[in-house]
Amino acid sequence: MNQAQKEEYLREYSILKNQGKPFFPYAVAKDSIMAAIVLLVIMLLSLEFGAELGPKVNPTTTTYVPRPDWYFFFLFEILRVMRNVPKFTDMATIGVPTLCMIMLFLLPFYDRSPERLITRRPVALASGLATIVVIAFLTYSGANTGSPNEVDLSPPSGLTAAQVQVFRAGELVVGESGCGACHEIGDNGNNGPGPPLTHIGSKRLPGAIAATLRNPTAPMPSFANLAHQSPTKFRDLVEFLSMLQ
Amino acid sequence: MPKLPLLPARTRPARPGEGSGALDPIEAATEAGLTVVDWLDERTALSPGIRWLLFRKVPRGINWAYTLGSATLFAFLSQAVTGVFLAMYYRPSINSAYESIRNINDNVFLGQFVHGMHKWGASVMIALIFLHMARVFFFGAYKYPRELTWVIGVVLLILTLAMGFTGYLLPFDQRSYWATIVGVNINGTGPFIGPYLSDFLRGGPDWGATTLSRFYSIHMLLIPGLMAALIGFHLYLVTKLGISAAPWLNATEPEEVVEVVEV
Ligand code: HEM
Numbered sequence: 322m323n324q325a326q327k328e329e330y331l332r333e334y335s336i337l338k339n340q341g342k343p344f345f346p347y348a349v350a351k352d353s354i355m356a357a358i359v360l361l362v363i364m365l366l367s368l369e370f371g372a373e374l375g376p377k378v379n380p381t382t383t384t385y386v387p388r389p390d391w392y393f394f395f396l397f398e399i400l401r402v403m404r405n406v407p408k409f410t411d412m413a414t415i416g417v418p419t420l421c422m423i424m425l426f427l428l429p430f431y432d433r434s435p436e437r438l439i440t441r442r443p444v445a446l447a448s449g450l451a452t453i454v455v456i457a458f459l460t461y462s463g464a465n466t467g468s469p470n471e472v473d474l475s476p477p478s479g480l481t482a483a484q485v486q487v488f489r490a491g492e493l494v495v496g497e498s499g500c501g502a503c504h505e506i507g508d509n510g511n512n513g514p515g516p517p518l519t520h521i522g523s524k525r526l527p528g529a530i531a532a533t534l535r536n537p538t539a540p541m542p543s544f545a546n547l548a549h550q551s552p553t554k555f556r557d558l559v560e561f562l563s564m565l566q
Numbered sequence: 567m568p569k570l571p572l573l574p575a576r577t578r579p580a581r582p583g584e585g586s587g588a589l590d591p592i593e594a595a596t597e598a599g600l601t602v603v604d605w606l607d608e609r610t611a612l613s614p615g616i617r618w619l620l621f622r623k624v625p626r627g628i629n630w631a632y633t634l635g636s637a638t639l640f641a642f643l644s645q646a647v648t649g650v651f652l653a654m655y656y657r658p659s660i661n662s663a664y665e666s667i668r669n670i671n672d673n674v675f676l677g678q679f680v681h682g683m684h685k686w687g688a689s690v691m692i693a694l695i696f697l698h699m700a701r702v703f704f705f706g707a708y709k710y711p712r713e714l715t716w717v718i719g720v721v722l723l724i725l726t727l728a729m730g731f732t733g734y735l736l737p738f739d740q741r742s743y744w745a746t747i748v749g750v751n752i753n754g755t756g757p758f759i760g761p762y763l764s765d766f767l768r769g770g771p772d773w774g775a776t777t778l779s780r781f782y783s784i785h786m787l788l789i790p791g792l793m794a795a796l797i798g799f800h801l802y803l804v805t806k807l808g809i810s811a812a813p814w815l816n817a818t819e820p821e822e823v824v825e826v827v828e829v
Pocket residue numbers: 631632633634635636637638639640642695698699702707708712715716717718719720722723726797800801804808809810811
């Protein structure tokens with residue numbers, strides 16, 4: 322907006338403002354009604370859904386789902402989606418959200434046209450609607466990703482009975498530990514943000530797998546605690562992964 | 567030289583409270599409210615500010631979409647009040663956090679209700695803040711002269727999300743623990759400040775005994791304090807600049823200003 326447009330705006334605004342009503346009591350009345358509705362909705366939600374607690378923290382696993390509250394689903398989904406474009410993964414995790422934030426901050430400084438009516442701002446209308454659709458879609462698919470706690474594979478042929486037992490035990494630990502939230506294992510789990518583990522045994526030696534579990538690259542959580550507190554479970558886990566040829 | 571004519575001496579009217587001007591008790595009682603307000607105003611000079619805040623005009627055509635900002639504010643206040651009550655019973659230590667929340671849910675009078683209000687209030691506030699932002703965006707209300715109001719708003723949005731993130735860990739159940747670990751790890755991959763931010767959140771390179779109390783103090787002191795200050799500034803700007811008019815209205819000069827000249 323140039324100086325003339327600014328002055329034009331201020332003049333028109335002062336006329337519209339003068340034709341308006343005082344904030345108190347007119348706007349205050351509307352705001353109070355809205356506040357009452359908000360309070361009512363919060364109380365009804367609380368009465369209806371309460372505030373359940375899950376099982377107590379246990380850093381050495383048992384079932385957990387590394388799942389944020391619904392309003393962070395879209396971030397987690399961005400992670401998942403972007404990992405299919407490996408070149409950008411690093412940038413995607415926090416780069417894309419950071420970029421969006423900066424765009425949001427600077428909005429008034431790059432959108433400088435004096436037009437305010439949305440029907441005459443086609444670019445703003447399109448990008449606003451697109452943002453809403455994308456976020457809604459990401460939230461929706463984030464909410465509907467399968468439970469990461471069920472892993473059910475058939476053991477590869479040619480294992481001894483003892484090995485099958487280890488296979489089953491490791492499979493259980495993988496399920497309990499929620500690896501499926503980030504990894505695809507056969508038909509189980511989510512494809513991303515981590516790489517698929519279906520054939521991890523042919524790609525990495527058991528030692529490398531164990532090292533990753535103890536000291537992974539973010540955002541994967543560390544399982545050093547598990548190794549420390551239940552070495553058997555940890556060994557089953559590593560052996561199971563190594564059997565995935 | 568003739569003397570200047572002297573003005574006749576004037577009788578000074580009695581000052582309030584002087585002589586018989588005192589109010590009788592009944593009169594004093596009916597004026598008590600005013601007296602208190604006067605007393606306060608003489609010392610604080612707040613009344614012009616309150617007049618400025620309450621009796622400003624809002625442009626015509628204001629509709630319900632304009633209540634979303636104050637609804638967000640109200641949700642924030644509700645979070646503050648329910649949060650204070652939860653803080654009375656919550657213990658931010660690894661060994662007792664979970665049990666103290668259990669205790670709130672199971673034993674404290676209305677505990678589960680207040681806990682639920684705080685939990686669901688967070689979701690409601692997030693929904694409202696996004697709706698408020700959408701209103702501002704689609705009405706073009708971020709344009710001149712309200713750019714700074716928008717920028718402060720974006721900071722408030724980030725802080726609100728940060729409240730959700732830090733609060734999620736506090737019940738210390740499986741879900742919240744692991745989600746937070748992943749969240750902090752994601753933070754750590756961020757550009758420039760990422761690793762420092764996650765070290766700051768954890769209280770060191772690893773999860774330790776202080777991590778939980780750090781999250782607690784950030785969640786109930788640091789961010790709310792910042793937010794309260796910024797909301798104050800946000801509202802000052804809204805009042806100072808006036809709430810934007812509905813974009814579909816055109817200003818017409820009031821009749822009496824338009825001078826019709828016959829030729
Ligand atoms: C804690 C969060 C927030 C609170 C309590 C809050 C409160 C308010 C209130 C009460 C108003 C008065 C007009 C109305 O209600 O629409 C307002 C206006 C405004 N808000 Fe917010 N707001 C918050 C967050 C945001 C966010 C996230 C943005 C955008 C990024 C934003 C941008 C604006 C702008 C530009 C105005 C001026 C609108 C106008 O004059 O029409 N606010 N805010």
